[in-house]
Amino acid sequence: MKIAILTSGGDSSGMNVAIKRFVEYSYEKNFTPYFIYDGLEGLIDGKIKKANYKDVRGIICRGGTIIRSSRSKRWFDKEYRKKAYENLKKQSIDALIILGGDGSFRALNVFYKEFKIPFIGIPATIDNDIALNEYSIGVDTALNVIRSAIDDIRDTASSFSRAFVIETMGRECGYLALISAISNGAEMCLIPEMSYNLDRLKEKYLKEIKNGRNYFLAIVAEGVKKTEFIKEWFEREIGFESRITILGHIQRGGAPTTIERLRAVEFMSLALDNIENNPNKIVTFCDDKFILRNLEEIINSKYSLPKKALEIAKPLMGLDG
Ligand SMILES: Nc1ncnc2c1ncn2[C@@H]1O[C@H](COP(=O)(O)OP(=O)(O)OP(=O)(O)O)[C@@H](O)[C@H]1O
Numbered sequence: 001m002k003i004a005i006l007t008s009g010g011d012s013s014g015m016n017v018a019i020k021r022f023v024e025y026s027y028e029k030n031f032t033p034y035f036i037y038d039g040l041e042g043l044i045d046g047k048i049k050k051a052n053y054k055d056v057r058g059i060i061c062r063g064g065t066i067i068r069s070s071r072s073k074r075w076f077d078k079e080y081r082k083k084a085y086e087n088l089k090k091q092s093i094d095a096l097i098i099l100g101g102d103g104s105f106r107a108l109n110v111f112y113k114e115f116k117i118p119f120i121g122i123p124a125t126i127d128n129d130i131a132l133n134e135y136s137i138g139v140d141t142a143l144n145v146i147r148s149a150i151d152d153i154r155d156t157a158s159s160f161s162r163a164f165v166i167e168t169m170g171r172e173c174g175y176l177a178l179i180s181a182i183s184n185g186a187e188m189c190l191i192p193e194m195s196y197n198l199d200r201l202k203e204k205y206l207k208e209i210k211n212g213r214n215y216f217l218a219i220v221a222e223g224v225k226k227t228e229f230i231k232e233w234f235e236r237e238i239g240f241e242s243r244i245t246i247l248g249h250i251q252r253g254g255a256p257t258t259i260e261r262l263r264a265v266e267f268m269s270l271a272l273d274n275i276e277n278n279p280n281k282i283v284t285f286c287d288d289k290f291i292l293r294n295l296e297e298i299i300n301s302k303y304s305l306p307k308k309a310l311e312i313a314k315p316l317m318g319l320d321g
C-alpha cells in the first residue's frame with residue numbers, strides 16, 4: 001500500500017516526530033511511504049516523492065516540518081483539487097495522512113467527498129481548536145515556549161514595577177492563553193470565549209498594590225484584539241507603566257518536548273494501524289486515550305475549552321470563580 005503524508009496550515013513542533021514515525025512504521029508494516037512537500041499547494045503541483053529512512057535522520061529534535069506546509073488559496077477551487085487528485089493517481093497513492101488544524105480537516109472533507117481518497121487526519125496545531133479533541137501536536141511545546149518567555153518577562157517586570165501585557169497566539173481560540181495564565185501565575189487572563197470585568201479587576205489590583213504588589217502579568221489571547229487597549233488601561237486606571245510583548249511565531253518553534261514526542265508517535269502509530277482497514281477518520285486524544293472519530297462529526301462540532309481550567313481562571317477575568 002502506498003501512503004502519502006502532508007502537513008498543512010500553521011506548522012507545529014512535533015510534526016517532524018510524527019513524520020519520522022510515519023516513515024519508519026510504514027516500512028515496518030510493509031507500506032510504502034511518500035512525502036507530499038509544501039502542504040496542499042504541493043499536492044496541487046505534484047510535489048510527491050517516495051520517502052526513505054535517510055530523509056528522517058536527525059529530525060526528532062527539530063521543530064517545524066521537514067516536508068514544509070502552506071495555506072492554499074487555490075485549494076478552494078475545484079479545478080486545483082482535481083489536479084491534486086490526478087497527481088495522487090499518477091503516483092498510484094492509495095491513501096493520505098494529513099497533519100493540520102481545523103482548516104486542513106475542512107479541506108480534507110471537501111476532497112474526500114469529491115474523490116474518495118482514503119485518509120486519516122492527525123490534529124497538529126498550536127491553537128488546539130479542534131472539536132472533540134483535547135490535544136493537538138504542537139501544544140505542549142508552545143506552552144513551554146510561552147512559559148519560558150513569561151519567566152524571563154517576570155524578571156524585568158518585577159525590577160521596574162511595570163505591567164506587562166503578553167499576547168499569545170491561537171487565532172480565535174484562547175487555549176494557550178488560558179493554560180499559560182494559570183500555569184504561570186498571571187494576574188489577568190483574557191480570552192475570546194469569555195467575557196471579562198475590568199472594573200472588578202481594577203478594584204482587586206488596587207487592593208493588591210496597597211498590600212505590596214509591584215508588578216502585573218496580563219496574558220491576552222490574540223483573538224481578543226485588545227492588547228493595546230489593556231496596556232493603556234493599566235497606565236490610565238492602575239497607574240502602572242506598561243509594556244506589550246507579542247510572543248508571535250516563536251510559539252510555533254522549538255524542540256518538541258518529551259510529551260510532544262510521545263504523543264506524536266502515538267498519534268501516528270494509530271493512524272497507520274487503521275489506514276488500511278478502518279480509514280477516513282481523525283485520530284483524537286481525549287481523557288488520556290487516543291480515539292478515532294468521524295471527520296464530519298469533528299467539523300460539525302465546536303471545540304470547547306477545559307471546564308476546570310475555565311473555573312480556575314475566572315478571577316483572572318474579573319468574574320466569580
Ligand atoms: N472550508 C474549507 N474548505 C476547503 N479548504 C479549506 C477550508 N478551510 C481551509 N481550507 C484549506 O486548508 C488550508 C489550511 O487551513 P488553515 O490555514 O485554516 O490552517 P489549519 O489547518 O486550521 O491550521 P492552523 O490553524 O494551525 O494554521 C487552507 O489554507 C485552505 O487551503
Ligand SMILES: O=P(O)(O)OC[C@H]1O[C@](O)(CO)[C@@H](O)[C@@H]1O
Nearest residue numbers: 010101125126127169170171252
Ligand atoms: O503564520 P501565519 O500565517 O501568520 O498565521 C498565524 C496564525 O497561525 C497560528 O499560529 C496557527 O494557526 C495562529 O495561532 C496564528 O493566528
